[in-house]
Amino acid sequence: xxxxxxxxxxxxxxxxxxxxxxxxxxxxxxxxxxxxxxxxxxxxxxxxxxxxxxxxxxxxxxxxxxxxxxxxxxxxxxxxxxxxxxxxxxxxxxxxxxxxxxxxxxxxxxxxxxxxxxxxxxxxxxxxxxxxxxxxxxxxxxxxxxxxxxxxxxxxxxxxxxxxxxxxxxxxxxxxxxxxxxxxxxxxxxxxxxxxxxxxxxxxxxxxxxxxxxxxxxxxxxxxxxxxxxxxxxxxxxxxxxxxxxxxxxxxxxxxxxxxxxxxxxxxxxxxxxxxxxxxxxxxxxxxxxxxxxxxxxxx
Amino acid sequence: xxxxxxxxxxxxxxxxxxxxxxxxxxxxxxxxxxxxxxxxxxxxxxxxxxxxxxxxxxxxxxxxxxxxxxxxxxxxxxxxxxxxxxxxxxxxxxxxxxxxxxxxxxxxxxxxxxxxxxxxxxxxxxxxxxxxxxxxxxxxxxxxxxxxxxxxxxxxxxxxxxxxxxxxxxxxxxxxxxxxxxxxxxxxxxxxxxxxxxxxxxxxxxxxxxxxxxxxxxxxxxxxxxxxxxxxxxxxxxxxxxxxxxxxxxxxxxxxxxxxxxxxxxxxxxxxxxxxxxxxxxxxxxxxxxxxxxxxxxxxxxxxxxxxxxxxxxxxxxxxxxxxxxxxxxxxxxxxxxxxxxxxxxxxxxxxxxxxxxxxxxxxxxxxxxxxxxxxxxxxxxxxxxxxxxxxxxxxxxxxxxxxxxxx
Numbered sequence: 144x145x146x147x148x149x150x151x152x153x154x155x156x157x158x159x160x161x162x163x164x165x166x167x168x169x170x171x172x173x174x175x176x177x178x179x180x181x182x183x184x185x186x187x188x189x190x191x192x193x194x195x196x197x198x199x200x201x202x203x204x205x206x207x208x209x210x211x212x213x214x215x216x217x218x219x220x221x222x223x224x225x226x227x228x229x230x231x232x233x234x235x236x237x238x239x240x241x242x243x244x245x246x247x248x249x250x251x252x253x254x255x256x257x258x259x260x261x262x263x264x265x266x267x268x269x270x271x272x273x274x275x276x277x278x279x280x281x282x283x284x285x286x287x288x289x290x291x292x293x294x295x296x297x298x299x300x301x302x303x304x305x306x307x308x309x310x311x312x313x314x315x316x317x318x319x320x321x322x323x324x325x326x327x328x329x330x331x332x333x334x335x336x337x338x339x340x341x342x343x344x345x346x347x348x349x350x351x352x353x354x355x356x357x358x359x360x361x362x363x364x365x366x367x368x369x370x371x372x373x374x375x376x377x378x379x380x381x382x383x384x385x386x387x388x389x390x391x392x393x394x395x396x397x398x399x400x401x402x403x404x405x406x407x408x409x410x411x412x413x414x415x416x417x418x419x420x421x422x423x424x425x426x427x428x429x430x431x432x433x434x435x436x437x438x439x440x441x442x443x
Numbered sequence: 444x445x446x447x448x449x450x451x452x453x454x455x456x457x458x459x460x461x462x463x464x465x466x467x468x469x470x471x472x473x474x475x476x477x478x479x480x481x482x483x484x485x486x487x488x489x490x491x492x493x494x495x496x497x498x499x500x501x502x503x504x505x506x507x508x509x510x511x512x513x514x515x516x517x518x519x520x521x522x523x524x525x526x527x528x529x530x531x532x533x534x535x536x537x538x539x540x541x542x543x544x545x546x547x548x549x550x551x552x553x554x555x556x557x558x559x560x561x562x563x564x565x566x567x568x569x570x571x572x573x574x575x576x577x578x579x580x581x582x583x584x585x586x587x588x589x590x591x592x593x594x595x596x597x598x599x600x601x602x603x604x605x606x607x608x609x610x611x612x613x614x615x616x617x618x619x620x621x622x623x624x625x626x627x628x629x630x631x632x633x634x635x636x637x638x639x640x641x642x643x644x645x646x647x648x649x650x651x652x653x654x655x656x657x658x659x660x661x662x663x664x665x666x667x668x669x670x671x672x673x674x675x676x677x678x679x680x681x682x683x684x685x686x687x688x689x690x691x692x693x694x695x696x697x698x699x700x701x702x703x704x705x706x707x708x709x710x711x712x713x714x715x716x717x718x719x720x721x722x723x724x725x726x727x728x729x730x731x732x733x734x735x736x737x738x739x740x741x742x743x744x745x746x747x748x749x750x751x752x753x754x755x756x757x758x759x760x761x762x763x764x765x766x767x768x769x770x771x772x773x774x775x776x777x778x779x780x781x782x783x784x785x786x787x788x789x790x791x792x793x794x795x796x797x798x799x800x801x802x803x804x805x806x807x808x809x810x811x812x813x814x815x816x817x818x819x820x821x822x823x824x825x826x827x828x829x830x831x832x833x834x835x836x837x838x839x840x841x842x843x844x845x846x847x848x849x850x851x
Contacts, residue, residue, distance in 0.1 A: 176633065193466050225463055237814045244576060245813045247633070248770050251763055252809025259803040264467040375637065382634060413649040420638035424623070427635060431627055 146286040148408050149401065154292040156400020157299035161354035162377035163392040164306065165347025171323040171387035172343050178250035179230055181374020182257035183223050183348050187355025188365040189261060190219045192272045219356050220349045227348030228341055262367040272363045295357045302353055303393050306346065310389060319343060323387065379423045385436020394435060457481040514815040542680050550676040554748065556788040557683030558741050561690045563768040563784040564777065565737030568694065570766065571775035572703060573730035574710025578762050579636035582643040583613040583735035585757035587742020589647065589654065592752045595664040602666035602747045606740060613739025614732040621731035625724060640759050647754035659753025666747045679748045686744060690737055695777055706730055767809055773819025782820055
């Protein structure tokens, strides 16, 4: 029971962590809460279901499961990257030098827009995918575990490791870190800030797309408002770990997933969302910079 | 600039958007959307060209800049002092007497607008004046509404006694939340207040013994004066009109007081304000408390008017709606905020035919507003004189000196 809840929590946490990375990277560079990021995840989940349904009707899923899954991931990632890019270009770039509230409200506007766009295009009822991917639970340490959960946890760990290496080892990653530290200075040493910011949005969107597709496969069901709750939770995870800090977002995501899953099964399932926010508030009061965040003095 | 140069980015944009929406709307509608963007863009560009030619003013640059200039030009219009008094008189007379000739539906819409005017003015204290982004503002509204609901159904306390109690209860929660959270920087404050509204919503939904869960509380007592009981829509309309009038007066006084100035100082530069001897923590908590107080009052009225409260009415989304009223109208500007509340409530009712599209339009309008007119429909005049946004500063200064400095 306990072990099973831990696996549930880790799978949930992996999804939160993937979305949280998008929040934390954008915040690290632009100091902006990208409220619309949850909608990118929702769009990813929707596309996942739409593509799976499409591939099933043309018969690809039945014959080449692995190929069709790879295709779903790739196409969704490309699309979500497109949405992320457009979002940045239209709603955030013109506001880069505005006061702090403007981009935030613009982000809320985009979020409302995207939710209603998907609702108008696809209807407000749940979009269901007939489960062709169900498989026998495998037994791990004496506990029955769904292979999909293992798949979610492993995929997200691979993606996160990839991101970590990208940020730490590549030239572009270095440019991103420099931009996060000081945009102006980074610009002066020849880094194309606009390009770095666009790439940040692309990477964040791809991770959200992966999270969306995995959730779509796991639950086989999406709705136009799933992005809102997931977005808030993921942002909570990012703040918990220390916003702007990439390993922090991963840690925060897993902690949040575990707290929710254990809290729901051992304390009260109705109040499971309350635990997440209470933890957030307690952490912010005791350690405002988050678990792994460095203490930053305010810029004057 | 010739047409082909402009056609290229527009075509690119429309193809790009059409591709993005393709999997969601299908081929036919994607093509329609792409075409709409292309022709809409061409039409807009032609319209701006014509208006520029008519004004004999020089072109400012790309279509994007031109659009920005178009909206700024609208915003530069200021009615003369005498016209303003006249407009104020007309508007006041309309709200005093107009509803007498309306049907109940229209009166109910105006009453709802009145509730939102009070809410938006309260939030304006927190966001517009003190510059604290509170995304959980509706939780104070909920506290006011549930205070009266419980006081009335459990203890039989009258509306008038509950009015201050609801306001003060909300203010107390505001102080409590403020003490905990105001040490945090702006964005963290936003997220904690967002967490707070979620917690309040969940508690209202699940604490069945007190709040009756999702079913809400029924049969809340109606307000009464002696033997006169408020029952018809028009009664409630005049009640909320009085409350809103009182709120406007109070907020106006605050705005011009020492406290109001201190809030504006905090909003513009907290460190500098602190250095000038402003007790920032105390004033920020005060802003939270006063904002919450008005939300509590609005909540008590809400419970009295509908005689029913349920958690449904108090969501994060409502908070966003009230925030958008403040932003749309003009942060820190009292007439602006009132106008914003009226527009956001009344416009969707007027646009019933577009029911499905109105939130879509609303979202897009928020984005466009932030890009082209961040100060809102009626910007705060004091702010415009004292503190111009830096980006706009250079451009407008150059232009206003060119046409004789007619801007300010």
